[in-house]
Amino acid sequence: MEPVTLTTDRLVLRAPDASDVDAITDACQDPDIQTWTTVPSPYSRSDAEEFVRLVSAWWADGSETVWAVRADGILVGMIGLHDIASHRAGGRAELGFWATPAARGRGYVSEAATAVVDWGFRELGLARVEWRAVAGNVASAKTARALGFRYEGLLRQAFASGDRREDSWIAGLLRDDDRTPVPWPMLD
DSSP: OOOOOEEOSSEEEEOOOGGGHHHHHHHTTSHHHHHHSOOOSSOOHHHHHHHHHHHHHHHHHTSOEEEEEEETTEEEEEEEEEEEEOOTTOEEEEEEEEEOGGGTTSSHHHHHHHHHHHHHHHHSOEEEEEEEEETTOHHHHHHHHHTTOEEEEEEEEEEEETTEEEEEEEEEEETTOOOSOOOOTTTO
């Protein structure tokens, strides 16, 4: 599939390209991004170059859709639908995201995620979007809950990055779910 650009009131989401490599490299020096996501640690410019190359391939084969999130022309995060699986009864995908330190707390991730999830349900015919995070990533959990995801449990040792394995939380959002936030055990 061809990359799609999404726009919201404050953001432009487009597939990252070579012009984003330096900003991605800088953002991925953040210890929180390295702790809570699967980015390599340490993170080098060649990692960002390889990531941009992979994103292009993922869009082409339809396995993942990844967007660079920009506010006023500045990279503020990355978001995507990963592990996209098609099915006659509607597919599924996993929502993943990170935000730069300067962009956190401004609602950018929620705004971008709403656009991405809506696009996935509408354009990809998804029946379900999952969210997963390393157990303890409360900021990500708060975002997912605000989007209407329902907490579904703890997956033991399900998160793998480099040489580490950790427990992860999982939540789901169905196409027809009421997106009003509901209680989550670790947040309430």
